[in-house]
Amino acid sequence: MSKKGVMGDFSVQPRTANTGATIWTVACDVDDLAPDRPLGIRLAETAICLVRTAGEVFAVHDECTHGAVPLSDGEVDGCTIECWLHGSRFDLRSGEALGPPATEPVRTFPVRVISGVVSVDIG
Ligand code: FES
Numbered sequence: 001m002s003k004k005g006v007m008g009d010f011s012v013q014p015r016t017a018n019t020g021a022t023i024w025t026v027a028c029d030v031d032d033l034a035p036d037r038p039l040g041i042r043l044a045e046t047a048i049c050l051v052r053t054a055g056e057v058f059a060v061h062d063e064c065t066h067g068a069v070p071l072s073d074g075e076v077d078g079c080t081i082e083c084w085l086h087g088s089r090f091d092l093r094s095g096e097a098l099g100p101p102a103t104e105p106v107r108t109f110p111v112r113v114i115s116g117v118v119s120v121d122i123g
Helices: 007-012
Strands: 025-029 039-043 046-053 056-061 075-077 080-082 089-091 111-114 117-120
Touching: 025 039, 025 046, 046 117, 056 111
Parallel strands: none
Antiparallel strands: 025 117, 039 046, 046 056, 075 080, 080 089, 111 117
Protein backbone atom coordinates (compact mmCIF):
# COMPACT_ATOMS: atom_id res chain seq x y z
CA MET A 1 0.00 0.00 0.00
CA SER A 2 1.41 3.30 -1.03
CA LYS A 3 1.94 5.94 1.60
CA LYS A 4 2.55 8.60 -0.99
CA GLY A 5 1.07 11.88 0.02
CA VAL A 6 0.95 11.20 3.76
CA MET A 7 4.65 10.85 4.59
CA GLY A 8 4.79 14.49 5.64
CA ASP A 9 2.25 13.76 8.36
CA PHE A 10 4.36 10.87 9.61
CA SER A 11 7.43 13.05 9.92
CA VAL A 12 5.50 15.29 12.30
CA GLN A 13 3.72 12.57 14.25
CA PRO A 14 5.39 9.25 13.46
CA ARG A 15 3.41 6.12 14.05
CA THR A 16 4.51 2.54 14.32
CA ALA A 17 3.54 0.25 11.49
CA ASN A 18 1.88 -2.31 13.75
CA THR A 19 -0.13 -0.31 16.27
CA GLY A 20 -0.49 3.17 14.86
CA ALA A 21 0.66 4.49 18.23
CA THR A 22 3.31 7.14 18.56
CA ILE A 23 6.03 5.99 20.92
CA TRP A 24 8.40 8.72 22.06
CA THR A 25 11.25 7.70 24.31
CA VAL A 26 13.06 10.45 26.20
CA ALA A 27 16.72 10.46 25.25
CA CYS A 28 18.38 13.48 26.86
CA ASP A 29 18.26 17.24 27.24
CA VAL A 30 19.12 19.13 24.09
CA ASP A 31 21.86 20.88 26.08
CA ASP A 32 23.53 17.50 26.53
CA LEU A 33 24.26 17.56 22.80
CA ALA A 34 27.21 19.70 21.87
CA PRO A 35 26.88 20.98 18.31
CA ASP A 36 28.43 18.63 15.76
CA ARG A 37 29.53 16.16 18.47
CA PRO A 38 27.77 12.78 18.14
CA LEU A 39 26.43 11.14 21.29
CA GLY A 40 25.92 7.37 21.48
CA ILE A 41 23.13 6.19 23.78
CA ARG A 42 20.97 3.10 24.23
CA LEU A 43 17.19 3.35 24.21
CA ALA A 44 15.28 0.14 24.90
CA GLU A 45 18.21 -2.00 23.72
CA THR A 46 18.62 0.04 20.56
CA ALA A 47 21.93 1.80 19.97
CA ILE A 48 21.21 5.36 18.88
CA CYS A 49 23.59 8.04 17.62
CA LEU A 50 22.24 11.52 18.34
CA VAL A 51 23.60 14.52 16.47
CA ARG A 52 22.78 18.19 16.94
CA THR A 53 23.74 20.09 13.85
CA ALA A 54 22.42 22.75 11.50
CA GLY A 55 19.79 23.75 14.06
CA GLU A 56 18.24 20.26 14.21
CA VAL A 57 18.67 17.03 16.13
CA PHE A 58 19.01 13.76 14.24
CA ALA A 59 18.95 10.15 15.39
CA VAL A 60 20.41 7.23 13.47
CA HIS A 61 21.24 3.66 14.39
CA ASP A 62 24.61 3.77 16.09
CA GLU A 63 26.15 1.14 13.87
CA CYS A 64 27.89 1.58 10.53
CA THR A 65 26.31 -0.62 7.87
CA HIS A 66 29.74 -1.59 6.58
CA GLY A 67 31.54 -2.86 9.66
CA ALA A 68 29.18 -2.61 12.64
CA VAL A 69 31.25 -0.03 14.52
CA PRO A 70 29.64 2.91 16.36
CA LEU A 71 28.93 5.91 14.15
CA SER A 72 28.91 8.04 17.30
CA ASP A 73 32.71 7.78 17.25
CA GLY A 74 32.72 9.39 13.81
CA GLU A 75 32.85 13.00 12.68
CA VAL A 76 29.98 15.28 11.71
CA ASP A 77 30.18 17.57 8.71
CA GLY A 78 26.97 19.47 8.08
CA CYS A 79 24.14 16.96 7.91
CA THR A 80 26.45 14.01 7.38
CA ILE A 81 28.42 11.72 9.65
CA GLU A 82 31.61 9.92 8.64
CA CYS A 83 32.47 6.48 9.96
CA TRP A 84 35.82 6.61 11.73
CA LEU A 85 36.97 3.19 10.52
CA HIS A 86 36.87 3.31 6.71
CA GLY A 87 35.42 6.73 5.97
CA SER A 88 31.92 5.97 4.71
CA ARG A 89 29.68 8.99 5.00
CA PHE A 90 25.96 8.86 5.80
CA ASP A 91 23.25 11.49 5.36
CA LEU A 92 21.76 12.17 8.81
CA ARG A 93 18.40 13.13 7.30
CA SER A 94 17.83 10.07 5.14
CA GLY A 95 20.43 7.56 6.32
CA GLU A 96 21.68 7.22 2.75
CA ALA A 97 25.24 5.95 2.34
CA LEU A 98 26.97 8.73 0.41
CA GLY A 99 30.29 7.02 -0.21
CA PRO A 100 32.01 3.63 -0.16
CA PRO A 101 32.73 1.20 1.23
CA ALA A 102 29.25 1.24 2.84
CA THR A 103 26.43 0.77 0.35
CA GLU A 104 23.46 0.18 2.66
CA PRO A 105 21.71 3.10 4.39
CA VAL A 106 21.76 3.46 8.16
CA ARG A 107 18.38 3.45 9.87
CA THR A 108 17.07 6.85 10.90
CA PHE A 109 14.61 7.60 13.70
CA PRO A 110 12.12 10.48 14.14
CA VAL A 111 13.17 13.03 16.75
CA ARG A 112 11.25 15.70 18.58
CA VAL A 113 12.50 18.41 20.94
CA ILE A 114 9.97 19.87 23.35
CA SER A 115 10.96 22.28 26.14
CA GLY A 116 14.57 21.25 25.66
CA VAL A 117 13.90 17.51 26.00
CA VAL A 118 14.95 15.27 23.10
CA SER A 119 12.76 12.25 22.43
CA VAL A 120 13.16 9.56 19.78
CA ASP A 121 10.57 7.30 18.20
CA ILE A 122 12.41 4.00 18.09
CA GLY A 123 9.30 2.22 16.80
S1 FES B 1 33.15 0.10 9.29
FE1 FES B 1 32.25 1.99 8.73
S2 FES B 1 32.99 2.34 6.73
FE2 FES B 1 33.84 0.44 7.28
